[in-house]
Amino acid sequence: xxxxxxxxxxxxxxxxxxxxxxxxxxxxxxxxxxxxxxxxxxxxxxxxxxxxxxxxxxxxxxxxxxxxxxxxxxxxxxxxxxxxxxxxxxxxxxxxxxxxxxxxxxxxxxxxxxxxxxxxxxxxxxxxxxxxxxxxxxxxxxxxxxxxxxxxxxxxxxxxxxxxxxxxxxxxxxxxxxxxxxxxxxxxxxxxxxxxxxxxxxxxxxxxxxxxxxxxxxxxxxxxxxxxxxxxxxxxxxxxxxxxxxxxxxxxxxxxxxxxxxxxxxxxxxxxxxxxxxxxxxxxxxxxxxxxxxxxxxxxxxxxxxxxxxxxxxxxxxxxxxxxxxxxxx
Amino acid sequence: xxxxxxxxxxxxxxxxxxxxxxxxxxxxxxxxxxxxxxxxxxxxxxxxxxxxxxxxxxxxxxxxxxxxxxxxxxxxxxxxxxxxxxxxxxxxxxxxxxxxxxxxxxxxxxxxxxxxxxxxxxxxxxxxxxxxxxxxxxxxxxxxxxxxxxxxxxxxxxxxxxxxxxxxxxxxxxxxxxxxxxxxxxxxxxxxxxxxxxxxxxxxxxxxxxxxxxxxxxxxxxxxxxxxxxxxxxxxxxxxxxxxxxxxxxxxxxxxxxxxxxxxxxxxxxxxxxxxxxxxxxxxxxxxxxxxxxxxxxxxxxxxxxxxxxxxxxxxxxxxxxxxxxxxxx
Numbered sequence: 001x002x003x004x005x006x007x008x009x010x011x012x013x014x015x016x017x018x019x020x021x022x023x024x025x026x027x028x029x030x031x032x033x034x035x036x037x038x039x040x041x042x043x044x045x046x047x048x049x050x051x052x053x054x055x056x057x058x059x060x061x062x063x064x065x066x067x068x069x070x071x072x073x074x075x076x077x078x079x080x081x082x083x084x085x086x087x088x089x090x091x092x093x094x095x096x097x098x099x100x101x102x103x104x105x106x107x108x109x110x111x112x113x114x115x116x117x118x119x120x121x122x123x124x125x126x127x128x129x130x131x132x133x134x135x136x137x138x139x140x141x142x143x144x145x146x147x148x149x150x151x152x153x154x155x156x157x158x159x160x161x162x163x164x165x166x167x168x169x170x171x172x173x174x175x176x177x178x179x180x181x182x183x184x185x186x187x188x189x190x191x192x193x194x195x196x197x198x199x200x201x202x203x204x205x206x207x208x209x210x211x212x213x214x215x216x217x218x219x220x221x222x223x224x225x226x227x228x229x230x231x232x233x234x235x236x237x238x239x240x241x242x243x244x245x246x247x248x249x250x251x252x253x254x255x256x257x258x259x260x261x262x263x264x265x266x267x268x269x270x271x272x273x274x275x276x277x278x279x280x281x282x283x284x285x286x287x288x289x290x291x292x293x294x295x296x297x298x299x300x301x302x303x304x305x306x307x308x309x310x311x312x313x314x315x316x317x318x319x320x321x322x323x324x325x326x327x328x329x330x
Numbered sequence: 331x332x333x334x335x336x337x338x339x340x341x342x343x344x345x346x347x348x349x350x351x352x353x354x355x356x357x358x359x360x361x362x363x364x365x366x367x368x369x370x371x372x373x374x375x376x377x378x379x380x381x382x383x384x385x386x387x388x389x390x391x392x393x394x395x396x397x398x399x400x401x402x403x404x405x406x407x408x409x410x411x412x413x414x415x416x417x418x419x420x421x422x423x424x425x426x427x428x429x430x431x432x433x434x435x436x437x438x439x440x441x442x443x444x445x446x447x448x449x450x451x452x453x454x455x456x457x458x459x460x461x462x463x464x465x466x467x468x469x470x471x472x473x474x475x476x477x478x479x480x481x482x483x484x485x486x487x488x489x490x491x492x493x494x495x496x497x498x499x500x501x502x503x504x505x506x507x508x509x510x511x512x513x514x515x516x517x518x519x520x521x522x523x524x525x526x527x528x529x530x531x532x533x534x535x536x537x538x539x540x541x542x543x544x545x546x547x548x549x550x551x552x553x554x555x556x557x558x559x560x561x562x563x564x565x566x567x568x569x570x571x572x573x574x575x576x577x578x579x580x581x582x583x584x585x586x587x588x589x590x591x592x593x594x595x596x597x598x599x600x601x602x603x604x605x606x607x608x609x610x611x612x613x614x615x616x617x618x619x620x621x622x623x624x625x626x627x628x629x630x631x632x633x634x635x636x637x638x639x640x641x642x643x644x645x646x647x648x649x650x651x652x653x654x655x656x657x658x659x660x
Contacts, residue, residue, distance in 0.1 A: 121608060123608055124591070124608070128591055128592050128593075129591060129592065130590070130591055130592065130607075131590075131591065131606070131607050131608045134605065155612045155613055155616060155659070156612075156658070157612050157655070157658050157659070158610060158612035158613055159610065159612075162608060162609070162610040163610055163613065164563075164564070164610060164613075165569075165613070168566070195526060195527070196525060196526045196527070196564040196565070197525070197526070197527045197593075197597075199563075199564035199608075200564075200589060200591055200607075200608040201591060205566075206564050206565070206566060207566060209566075210566040213566075233494075233529075234494070234526040234529035234530075234536050235526070235536070236498070236535075236536060236537060236539075236540040236543075239495075259530060260460070260461075261454070261458055261459060261460060261461065261530055261531060262458050262459065262460070263458075263527075263593065263597055265595070267527075267593055267597065275464065276461070277460075277461050277530075278451060278453055278454070278461045278492060278529075278530040279492070280488060280489065280492040280493055280494060282485045282486075282487050282488035282489075283485055283488055283493065283494075283495070286485060325487070328486070328487050329485070329487070
């Protein structure tokens with residue numbers, strides 16, 4: 001596009017000032033190791049990276065912290081904790097243990113922001129997979145049906161594994177249990193509402209308002225929210241809830257990513273570079289700015305075409321689109 | 331599934347009583363003409379059909395009304411009016427003209443309920459298609475950029491064709507213009523919130539609460555809402571908004587359809603028979619019932635596998651699933 005060429009020319013002229021808040025999430029440059037992503041971000045003049053735990057694990061926790069520190073970058077966030085919807089004791093214990101580890105990893109990496117994707121319905125056995133059969137049919141296969149929630153009336157004929165209300169209550173319960181751990185380590189649990197198309201299998205938090213309601217019982221420095229444009233752009237309550245999040249001091253991150261159609265075969269990969277899809281970045285960025293957010297703007301894109309592109313080129317496009325569509329509104 | 335066999339056996343034993351509120355939407359049996367769908371529904375013991383305008387047009391309006399009447403069925407709804415988001419005069423005029431025609435068709439067919447899918451962003455040229463380029467690039471192609479909205483501050487650098495807030499305001503304006511026409515013909519404009527995955531290209535109304543806010547200025551007998559489980563099951567506000575819709579007397583329809591994963595190549599076709607996906611029908615049906623809804627339960631499924639299945643078999647499955655998952659909660 002013509003606008004891109006001009007913006008790309010700007011990129012090469014350098015000037016760190018206008019990229020002073022742009023952060024590369026390692027998921028965007030999937031082919032790069034943590035070290036390659038950190039070095040690539042530094043080369044492009046970015047001051048920050050958002051890290052995924054798999055890349056950190058590959059490089060080693062202490063080594064990852066050292067790589068980022070020595071490159072002179074900061075860590076804008078760590079992805080991801082969460083997956084808190086298990087209803088059975090073993091699943092609950094495993095979730096708590098994994099999230100305690102993630103909290104310590106975030107603290108070690110020097111970021112206060114640990115992004116939580118809270119998990120889907122127990123009826124989902126895999127990401128993007130078909131729903132499990134109903135209890136009667138599970139029982140017929142010799143599998144025990146999910147136990148009902150204590151203290152809540154159970155609807156006759158309802159399947160606990162499809163019970164969104166109960167799944168969300170378990171998320172609230174687990175957050176309450178993890179808050180003291182997060183406080184101890186100076187880490188914030190950052191709730192990420194995911195697009196409702198992922199409500200079944202990935203996250204039973206679908207709106208910013210819902211995330212803020214879940215955060216409400218806890219201090220703002222311990223439970224926050226992240227605004228990922230891909231997930232929330234459609235929400236008729238968006239302006240109001242961004243304003244609320246700002247007033248409550250809970251905006252822990254702003255992630256820019258466009259919403260593409262047609263959907264990729266795996267809709268999770270229908271994320272695109274800012275400017276390639278339907279999101280109104282000017283308006284949403286102004287809402288986030290008006291709400292008082294002054295932190296990093298992280299670009300996290302899952303997209304096979306972008307993953308097949310050399311990382312430096314991806315970073316150049318990222319910077320160009322940031323300058324065109326986001327920076328004027330920050 | 332074992333439960334199905336038992337339910338199917340029930341179907342063959344007949345008894346119209348338990349199907350007294352079940353309606354076949356003609357989109358579910360796509361291979362059938364209107365006459366075939368009406369006769370099939372009657373054979374299966376259903377008292378009602380929901381009609382799409384394309385099937386009505388094929389058969390002729392008066393003839394369609396006669397076919398339904400002579401089969402002794404009622405029309406639970408007509409699909410669909412809407413597509414109200416055009417920003418240019420020609421688009422606005424075309425939308426008003428088409429919806430005036432749809433209102434008259436509904437009245438002629440003897441249904442008061444005309445379902446509206448309100449339309450997507452002007453940036454969407456086709457259903458499910460890529461976003462149009464930004465104005466600078468459209469202008470470079472010799473195309474005029476979309477004019478800004480009167481009376482609303484325009485964000486510099488924003489693209490009016492991606493402006494959700496303005497698109498929603500145009501929907502509100504068009505509804506206001508159509509209300510007198512609907513009143514004149516005794517027809518209700520039924521706003522359908524669509525799943526947020528369709529916010530870009532099909533409907534800028536994404537939640538029941540938003541639909542009710544849009545309906546609020548008008549009488550309940552002229553502007554209502556439909557609860558389609560596929561579109562709204564994920565909404566954390568669902569119970570509250572169903573209760574509100576009932577209290578306001580605006581529930582004009584209840585459509586049961588399951589949410590399937592993995593997504594079909596066209597996600598619009600990821601709708602499934604009740605019981606095959608993730609929706610908690612027991613809970614949602616109880617909310618709808620508690621809200622005072624006593625009307626038809628319409629089954630509208632877009633799904634290639636179901637379209638490839640003989641219509642009578644589809645109707646038998648529909649009835650079986652209705653008895654298992656919905657009827658106990660009505």
